[in-house]
Amino acid sequence: MDISAVNALPYEDFVNIFENVVERCPLIPAxxxxxxxxxxxxxxxxxxxxxxxxxxxxxxxxILRCHPDLAGRDLRSGALTRESREEQAxxxxxxxxxxxxxxxxxxxxxxxxxxxxxxxxxxxxxxxxNILQQLSQRCLSARPAERARGIEEVKKxxxxxLQALVLPDAPNKL
Ligand code: 2AL
Numbered sequence: 001m002d003i004s005a006v007n008a009l010p011y012e013d014f015v016n017i018f019e020n021v022v023e024r025c026p027l028i029p030a031x032x033x034x035x036x037x038x039x040x041x042x043x044x045x046x047x048x049x050x051x052x053x054x055x056x057x058x059x060x061x062x063i064l065r066c067h068p069d070l071a072g073r074d075l076r077s078g079a080l081t082r083e084s085r086e087e088q089a090x091x092x093x094x095x096x097x098x099x100x101x102x103x104x105x106x107x108x109x110x111x112x113x114x115x116x117x118x119x120x121x122x123x124x125x126x127x128x129x130n131i132l133q134q135l136s137q138r139c140l141s142a143r144p145a146e147r148a149r150g151i152e153e154v155k156k157x158x159x160x161x162l163q164a165l166v167l168p169d170a171p172n173k174l
Contacts, residue, residue: 017165044162057144
Protein backbone atom coordinates (compact mmCIF):
# COMPACT_ATOMS: atom_id res chain seq x y z
CA MET A 1 0.00 0.00 0.00
CA ASP A 2 1.38 3.42 -0.91
CA ILE A 3 0.27 6.90 0.14
CA SER A 4 -2.17 7.32 -2.77
CA ALA A 5 -3.91 4.11 -1.68
CA VAL A 6 -4.02 5.46 1.88
CA ASN A 7 -5.61 8.70 0.65
CA ALA A 8 -8.30 6.73 -1.20
CA LEU A 9 -9.38 4.71 1.83
CA PRO A 10 -12.91 5.20 3.16
CA TYR A 11 -13.06 6.29 6.80
CA GLU A 12 -13.91 2.84 8.21
CA ASP A 13 -11.08 1.10 6.36
CA PHE A 14 -8.62 3.84 7.30
CA VAL A 15 -9.44 3.51 11.00
CA ASN A 16 -9.40 -0.30 10.86
CA ILE A 17 -5.98 -0.36 9.23
CA PHE A 18 -4.36 2.35 11.37
CA GLU A 19 -6.24 1.78 14.64
CA ASN A 20 -3.15 0.69 16.54
CA VAL A 21 -0.40 2.91 15.13
CA VAL A 22 -0.67 4.55 18.53
CA GLU A 23 -1.30 1.73 20.98
CA ARG A 24 -5.01 1.25 21.71
CA CYS A 25 -5.82 4.80 20.51
CA PRO A 26 -8.07 4.45 17.43
CA LEU A 27 -9.31 7.99 18.10
CA ILE A 28 -6.05 9.25 16.62
CA PRO A 29 -6.46 7.81 13.09
CA ALA A 30 -10.15 8.72 13.30
CA UNK A 31 -9.10 12.32 13.91
CA UNK A 32 -6.39 12.60 11.25
CA UNK A 33 -8.53 11.04 8.49
CA UNK A 34 -9.87 14.55 7.80
CA UNK A 35 -6.31 15.76 7.15
CA UNK A 36 -6.07 13.76 3.89
CA UNK A 37 -4.75 13.90 1.26
CA UNK A 38 -1.30 13.27 2.67
CA UNK A 39 1.58 14.04 0.31
CA UNK A 40 3.75 11.34 1.89
CA UNK A 41 3.91 8.96 4.81
CA UNK A 42 5.95 11.60 6.65
CA UNK A 43 3.08 14.03 6.13
CA UNK A 44 0.65 11.57 7.70
CA UNK A 45 3.05 11.00 10.58
CA UNK A 46 3.30 14.77 11.08
CA UNK A 47 -0.51 15.04 11.25
CA UNK A 48 -0.57 12.38 13.98
CA UNK A 49 2.23 14.08 15.89
CA UNK A 50 0.48 17.45 15.67
CA UNK A 51 -2.71 15.91 17.03
CA UNK A 52 -0.79 14.49 19.98
CA UNK A 53 1.21 17.68 20.60
CA UNK A 54 -1.85 19.88 21.11
CA UNK A 55 -3.45 17.54 23.65
CA UNK A 56 -3.48 18.75 27.24
CA UNK A 57 -1.14 16.99 29.67
CA UNK A 58 -4.02 14.74 30.78
CA UNK A 59 -4.52 13.58 27.18
CA UNK A 60 -0.82 12.87 26.72
CA UNK A 61 -0.76 10.90 29.96
CA UNK A 62 -3.88 9.08 28.78
CA ILE A 63 -1.99 7.94 25.67
CA LEU A 64 0.87 6.69 27.84
CA ARG A 65 -1.63 4.78 30.02
CA CYS A 66 -2.91 2.91 26.96
CA HIS A 67 0.50 1.22 26.72
CA PRO A 68 1.05 -2.17 28.33
CA ASP A 69 4.02 -2.65 30.64
CA LEU A 70 7.08 -4.17 29.06
CA ALA A 71 7.30 -7.81 30.16
CA GLY A 72 4.16 -7.24 32.20
CA ARG A 73 0.91 -9.02 32.94
CA ASP A 74 -0.51 -8.63 29.41
CA LEU A 75 2.55 -10.31 27.93
CA ARG A 76 2.24 -13.23 30.36
CA SER A 77 -1.51 -13.64 29.78
CA GLY A 78 -1.31 -13.28 25.98
CA ALA A 79 -3.39 -10.08 26.05
CA LEU A 80 -0.95 -7.86 24.12
CA THR A 81 -1.87 -6.40 20.74
CA ARG A 82 -0.04 -8.08 17.85
CA GLU A 83 2.19 -5.04 17.34
CA SER A 84 3.14 -4.84 21.00
CA ARG A 85 3.79 -8.57 21.21
CA GLU A 86 6.18 -8.45 18.26
CA GLU A 87 7.96 -5.36 19.55
CA GLN A 88 8.39 -6.78 23.03
CA ALA A 89 9.68 -10.07 21.60
CA UNK A 90 12.19 -8.20 19.41
CA UNK A 91 13.67 -6.58 22.53
CA UNK A 92 13.88 -9.90 24.38
CA UNK A 93 11.03 -9.09 26.77
CA UNK A 94 9.45 -12.51 26.26
CA UNK A 95 12.64 -14.30 27.27
CA UNK A 96 13.84 -12.63 30.47
CA UNK A 97 15.53 -14.64 33.19
CA UNK A 98 13.62 -14.86 36.49
CA UNK A 99 15.96 -12.25 37.97
CA UNK A 100 15.55 -9.85 35.06
CA UNK A 101 11.77 -10.28 35.10
CA UNK A 102 11.65 -9.51 38.83
CA UNK A 103 13.81 -6.41 38.37
CA UNK A 104 11.66 -5.23 35.47
CA UNK A 105 8.44 -5.75 37.44
CA UNK A 106 9.82 -3.84 40.44
CA UNK A 107 11.07 -0.92 38.33
CA UNK A 108 7.84 -0.75 36.29
CA UNK A 109 5.91 -0.64 39.55
CA UNK A 110 8.14 2.06 41.05
CA UNK A 111 7.92 4.14 37.87
CA UNK A 112 4.12 3.96 37.81
CA UNK A 113 3.90 4.80 41.52
CA UNK A 114 6.02 7.89 41.00
CA UNK A 115 4.46 9.25 37.79
CA UNK A 116 0.97 7.76 37.55
CA UNK A 117 1.55 6.39 34.05
CA UNK A 118 3.65 3.51 32.71
CA UNK A 119 7.21 3.63 31.46
CA UNK A 120 7.12 3.74 27.65
CA UNK A 121 10.06 3.17 25.34
CA UNK A 122 10.35 2.13 21.69
CA UNK A 123 11.23 -1.54 22.20
CA UNK A 124 12.38 -2.08 18.60
CA UNK A 125 15.09 0.56 19.04
CA UNK A 126 16.43 -0.93 22.28
CA UNK A 127 17.62 -4.20 23.71
CA UNK A 128 17.01 -5.79 27.09
CA UNK A 129 20.05 -4.30 28.81
CA ASN A 130 19.33 -0.85 27.45
CA ILE A 131 15.68 -0.96 28.50
CA LEU A 132 16.52 -1.98 32.07
CA GLN A 133 19.18 0.71 32.30
CA GLN A 134 16.87 3.45 30.96
CA LEU A 135 13.99 2.32 33.14
CA SER A 136 16.06 2.58 36.31
CA GLN A 137 17.45 5.95 35.22
CA ARG A 138 14.10 7.42 34.18
CA CYS A 139 12.56 6.40 37.53
CA LEU A 140 14.61 9.29 38.98
CA SER A 141 13.31 11.89 36.54
CA ALA A 142 10.50 14.48 37.01
CA ARG A 143 6.92 14.06 35.84
CA PRO A 144 6.83 16.75 33.09
CA ALA A 145 10.11 15.48 31.63
CA GLU A 146 8.87 11.88 31.72
CA ARG A 147 5.55 12.83 30.13
CA ALA A 148 7.43 14.48 27.27
CA ARG A 149 9.94 11.63 26.99
CA GLY A 150 7.22 8.98 26.96
CA ILE A 151 5.38 10.84 24.18
CA GLU A 152 8.58 11.04 22.12
CA GLU A 153 8.86 7.25 22.45
CA VAL A 154 5.18 6.85 21.42
CA LYS A 155 6.00 8.81 18.25
CA LYS A 156 8.95 6.52 17.47
CA UNK A 157 6.75 3.45 17.96
CA UNK A 158 4.11 5.05 15.72
CA UNK A 159 6.64 5.78 12.96
CA UNK A 160 7.78 2.15 12.83
CA UNK A 161 4.20 0.87 12.89
CA LEU A 162 3.26 3.24 10.04
CA GLN A 163 6.26 2.12 8.02
CA ALA A 164 5.25 -1.50 8.47
CA LEU A 165 1.81 -0.71 7.02
CA VAL A 166 2.66 1.81 4.31
CA LEU A 167 5.60 1.08 2.09
CA PRO A 168 5.88 1.96 -1.59
CA ASP A 169 7.26 -1.52 -2.37
CA ALA A 170 4.52 -3.41 -0.51
CA PRO A 171 1.46 -2.92 -2.76
CA ASN A 172 -0.23 -6.08 -1.49
CA LYS A 173 0.01 -5.22 2.18
CA LEU A 174 -3.71 -4.33 2.20
C1 2AL B 1 5.80 -0.80 24.45
C2 2AL B 1 5.10 -1.59 23.53
O1 2AL B 1 4.05 -2.21 23.77
N1 2AL B 1 5.80 -1.55 22.37
C3 2AL B 1 6.87 -0.77 22.56
O2 2AL B 1 7.73 -0.51 21.69
N2 2AL B 1 6.85 -0.31 23.84
N3 2AL B 1 5.37 -0.61 25.74
C4 2AL B 1 6.03 0.16 26.65
N4 2AL B 1 5.49 0.22 27.88
O3 2AL B 1 7.06 0.77 26.34
